[in-house]
Amino acid sequence: MMKPMVFGPCALLLSLGSGAALAEIPAHVQALLSSKQCVRCDLSGADFARQDLSNVNLQGANLIFANLNGATLDASNLTGAKLRSARMSQGNLRAVILNVADLSQANLRGAILDGADLRSVRAPLANFKGASLNETQLRGGNFSAANLEGIQARNADLFAANLREANLENADLRGADLENADLTGADLTGADLTGADLTGANLKGTRMP
Numbered sequence: 001m002m003k004p005m006v007f008g009p010c011a012l013l014l015s016l017g018s019g020a021a022l023a024e025i026p027a028h029v030q031a032l033l034s035s036k037q038c039v040r041c042d043l044s045g046a047d048f049a050r051q052d053l054s055n056v057n058l059q060g061a062n063l064i065f066a067n068l069n070g071a072t073l074d075a076s077n078l079t080g081a082k083l084r085s086a087r088m089s090q091g092n093l094r095a096v097i098l099n100v101a102d103l104s105q106a107n108l109r110g111a112i113l114d115g116a117d118l119r120s121v122r123a124p125l126a127n128f129k130g131a132s133l134n135e136t137q138l139r140g141g142n143f144s145a146a147n148l149e150g151i152q153a154r155n156a157d158l159f160a161a162n163l164r165e166a167n168l169e170n171a172d173l174r175g176a177d178l179e180n181a182d183l184t185g186a187d188l189t190g191a192d193l194t195g196a197d198l199t200g201a202n203l204k205g206t207r208m209p
Helices: 009-018 029-035
Strands: none
Touching: none
8 A cells, every 4th residue: 555645635635636646645634625624633743834724613623733834724713722832833813713722832923813712722832922913812811931022912802811921022012901910920021011901910020111
């Protein structure tokens, strides 16, 4: 039996009509690309770089170590998805649903998450450097020790978010709701907090602008 090729699943599908040798594609990968649904399936380590996965249903899917760099996931449902150490830099994730998802140590550098739902997300040590999070729902999320340097988070909802030891240098937090947020030991050097609500926030050891 022919061994599976090393290319990512999307590239494999595109190659079938070009005369390239046929390769085995896992059924759940085919299902995702054709039907836009792959609930609770195993896509760990899959390569979807720069692919259009907008409006897909990936609730509870295992995407640990997946390559989603530059992928489009606008308005997709990834509720409860496992995205630990996933690569999602420069991705388009406008209005994506990632509530209660696991983004621990994921790389979302430069990603666009405007209007997304990340309520109660787990993202300790994740890299959001330069990401756009304007009007994003982040309440109750765990961003402890995350890199949030230079994020655009105007009018973002960070109510009761865990931002302990987070790097928020030069972050744009104008109009953000940081009520009851835990900013213990966080670095807000150069951040813009104009109009932000810090009522009840824990600022112990926080480096303020």
